[in-house]
Amino acid sequence: MSRSAHPAGPRHGDVLPEGHYAAPPADLNGLDPHVWARTVARGADGVVTVGGLPVTRLAEEFGTPAYFLDEEDFRARCRAWTDAFEGADVFYAGKAFLSRAVVRWLREEGLNLDVCSGGELATALAAGMPAERIAMHGNNKSPGEIERAVEAGVGRIVLDSYQEIVRVAHAAERLGRRQRVQIRVTVGVEAHTHEFIATAHEDQKFGLALADGQAAEAVRRVLRLDALELVGIHSHIGSQIFDMAGFEVSARRVVGLLTEIRDEHGVELPEIDLGGGLGIAYTPEDDPREPYEIAKALRDIVARECTAAGLTMPRLSVEPGRAIAGPTAFTLYEVGTVKELAGLRTYVSVDGGMSDNIRTALYDAEYSVALASRASTAEPMLARVVGKHCESGDIVVRDAYLPADLAAGDLIAVPATGAYCRSMASNYNHVLRPPVVAVADGAAREIVRRETEADLLRLDVG
Ligand SMILES: Cc1ncc(COP(=O)(O)O)c(C=O)c1O
Numbered sequence: 001m002s003r004s005a006h007p008a009g010p011r012h013g014d015v016l017p018e019g020h021y022a023a024p025p026a027d028l029n030g031l032d033p034h035v036w037a038r039t040v041a042r043g044a045d046g047v048v049t050v051g052g053l054p055v056t057r058l059a060e061e062f063g064t065p066a067y068f069l070d071e072e073d074f075r076a077r078c079r080a081w082t083d084a085f086e087g088a089d090v091f092y093a094g095k096a097f098l099s100r101a102v103v104r105w106l107r108e109e110g111l112n113l114d115v116c117s118g119g120e121l122a123t124a125l126a127a128g129m130p131a132e133r134i135a136m137h138g139n140n141k142s143p144g145e146i147e148r149a150v151e152a153g154v155g156r157i158v159l160d161s162y163q164e165i166v167r168v169a170h171a172a173e174r175l176g177r178r179q180r181v182q183i184r185v186t187v188g189v190e191a192h193t194h195e196f197i198a199t200a201h202e203d204q205k206f207g208l209a210l211a212d213g214q215a216a217e218a219v220r221r222v223l224r225l226d227a228l229e230l231v232g233i234h235s236h237i238g239s240q241i242f243d244m245a246g247f248e249v250s251a252r253r254v255v256g257l258l259t260e261i262r263d264e265h266g267v268e269l270p271e272i273d274l275g276g277g278l279g280i281a282y283t284p285e286d287d288p289r290e291p292y293e294i295a296k297a298l299r300d301i302v303a304r305e306c307t308a309a310g311l312t313m314p315r316l317s318v319e320p321g322r323a324i325a326g327p328t329a330f331t332l333y334e335v336g337t338v339k340e341l342a343g344l345r346t347y348v349s350v351d352g353g354m355s356d357n358i359r360t361a362l363y364d365a366e367y368s369v370a371l372a373s374r375a376s377t378a379e380p381m382l383a384r385v386v387g388k389h390c391e392s393g394d395i396v397v398r399d400a401y402l403p404a405d406l407a408a409g410d411l412i413a414v415p416a417t418g419a420y421c422r423s424m425a426s427n428y429n430h431v432l433r434p435p436v437v438a439v440a441d442g443a444a445r446e447i448v449r450r451e452t453e454a455d456l457l458r459l460d461v462g
């Protein structure tokens with residue numbers, strides 16, 4: 001995902017770059033299992049189904065655009081993480097997508113939850129996530145958010161600045177608690193991902209740097225405060241990462257800090273959290289790592305470094321968001337206008353856009369797309385799927401081959417939209433945010449309902 005990968009996208013007749021949609025896929029009706037949720041298939045009648053339900057029926061019942069989330073896949077991914085990290089703790093990163101149903105699934109599947117705002121905390125608590133299984137993040141937690149987290153009894157607050165050390169300690173004192181905390185450090189890794197979602201190089205807003213001694217100073221300050229129990233060190237290097245090297249360097253540097261802490265203070269911290277960030281497949285060309293691969297790599301490196309330093313192996317935790325939620329949902333749109341620009345490409349406009357998926361505009365993210373309401377034997381046409389917003393950057397899928405007989409009223413589906421699409425959705429142009437419909441065992445239900453004009457008008461107090 002680089003900002004300059006396809007500045008204008010390929011055109012008819014261009015020699016296309018290697019990679020995504022350099023050439024039409026062999027079968028436009030095929031659904032690559034790498035990018036589609038587990039129970040998605042194309043039925044004998046050509047209609048795409050999820051959990052056995054045809055999208056044509058789902059569109060009639062729930063309308064479009066809508067996100068359809070495969071609950072079986074979500075739960076299976078939760079289990080893949082807890083199995084891979086047996087003896088460690090998995091915190092699902094709620095920023096990827098959070099709702100009360102999701103919290104219940106997490107609770108049932110034995111995961112913990114990472115929240116980074118008062119709203120996420122409120123959702124977690126409202127759905128009955130035990131507070132001790134919640135970690136509170138954020139680079140600028142408000143005093144109110146801190147107070148609420150301490151009062152609720154969250155299992156850990158991840159400290160992100162010197163100011164926050166004082167704030168959390170005061171809140172804990174006032175409430176007569178001893179709050180368990182971790183310190184978020186920036187380890188100085190340049191994660192190979194989009195600049196906007198890399199978080200462990202030094203020149204950015206998160207955490208306290210190892211390199212300039214701020215992390216070590218934060219440890220000194222926390223250890224002096226009785227109201228805080230320092231349980232570990234936290235590092236998150238970024239998001240949508242395929243390359244294990246960054247995680248390994250991060251693990252090594254975090255253990256290095258644990259060793260320094262032991263040497264300076266005579267304390268062995270019992271936990272390290274290595275964050276989230278594992279990438280997923282948005283297009284068939286993406287080749288993400290599996291949870292067991294990252295688990296093995298992290299365990300091995302932490303064990304090796306701890307043995308070398310004479311440290312007891314700390315308890316590990318990780319915070320996957322995208323890798324759990326992302327692949328489990330697709331967005332279903334209805335095609336509106338289809339505009340062929342001679343010699344350029346065909347613009348396919350859908351009934352949503354950057355308000356339900358900002359990732360293409362924000363990160364130059366690449367997506368794939370398929371005609372979902374029928375199969376087609378028409379020739380492939382080079383298309384750009386765009387939204388209905390008053391903005392020329394309102395692009396959902398920059399380069400896609402779709403059948404040339406695509407027409408208004410067809411349904412198209414964009415896979416891998418389970419993470420950071422509904423959670424980053426907006427009301428731009430007063431477009432209403434789509435529902436999230438969970439599909440399981442042949443039944444579908446809205447877990448987040450569609451926004452209505454009444455919702456918009458309720459907020460607008462005149
Ligand atoms: C602290 C922290 N943990 C976990 C995550 C989840 O990341 P991802 O969805 O890439 O797994 C993020 C987001 O990048 C984060 O900032």
Ligand SMILES: N[C@@H](CCCC[NH3+])C(=O)O
Nearest residue numbers: 095197239240359419420
């Ligand atoms: N929202 C980003 C990832 C940021 C993750 C949170 N630190 C995305 O869609 O890729």
